[in-house]
């Protein structure tokens with residue numbers, strides 16, 4: 001029976017969870033991060049960011065690149081969590097198919113990236129390996145948004161393209177975790193098809209960029 005065999009249960013979970021992701025997914029979102037959120041983060045001496053549902057890590061490395069370019073990565077800790085251990089293991093390795101690099105490069109440029117995306121990885125046969133300097137302030141951890149508790153007190157939470165798979169009750173639970181984890185004035189970023197509208201937590205936030213689904217916790 002699958003449920004009595006942890007290994008089989010893990011494989012089943014891996015198969016069931018949708019882990020599709022990419023670097024600089026929705027480039028305009030990252031542009032908004034650069035222009036509207038980085039200036040807020042700069043005001044803190046130590047910055048803590050939580051990527052909830054980080055999948056295989058591409059969005060986490062995208063953020064690390066952006067923070068490095070903005071000169072604030074050294075004072076940042078990124079907590080990157082997912083309930084899929086296999087995805088987290090791949091994320092920690094930071095090894096991706098070389099054939100994806102071209103699309104990643106275009107998205108990086110469209111997001112406002114000023115360097116060459118190739119500066120951030122080394123090529124090895126048919127793979128690219130993300131640079132070690134990007135990994136140093138990332139803490140990868142298992143966390144289930146449905147059953148686990150508040151993760152840490154942070155200034156920015158990204159939970160993109162995860163809530164879309166939750167029903168209303170589970171969305172409300174995850175959003176209440178985020179509300180409790182954010183400092184006042186902290187920022188919550190959702191995916192392009194996700195919204196706080198019609199959810200109880202809506203009143204706790206004001207919109208920073210409605211189009212990009214970026215919200216700010218009220219003081």
Ligand SMILES: C[S@@+](CC[C@H](N)C(=O)[O-])C[C@H]1O[C@@H](n2cnc3c(N)ncnc32)[C@H](O)[C@@H]1O
Pocket residue numbers: 017018019020021022025052053054055056059081082083084087143144145146159160161162165191
């Ligand atoms: C479609 S991916 C989104 C990845 C990334 N955030 C992005 O936007 O590119 C959804 C991720 O949410 C994770 N996820 C789904 N349910 C979860 C839960 N209850 N707790 C934590 N992570 C979950 C999945 O394992 C998967 O990696």
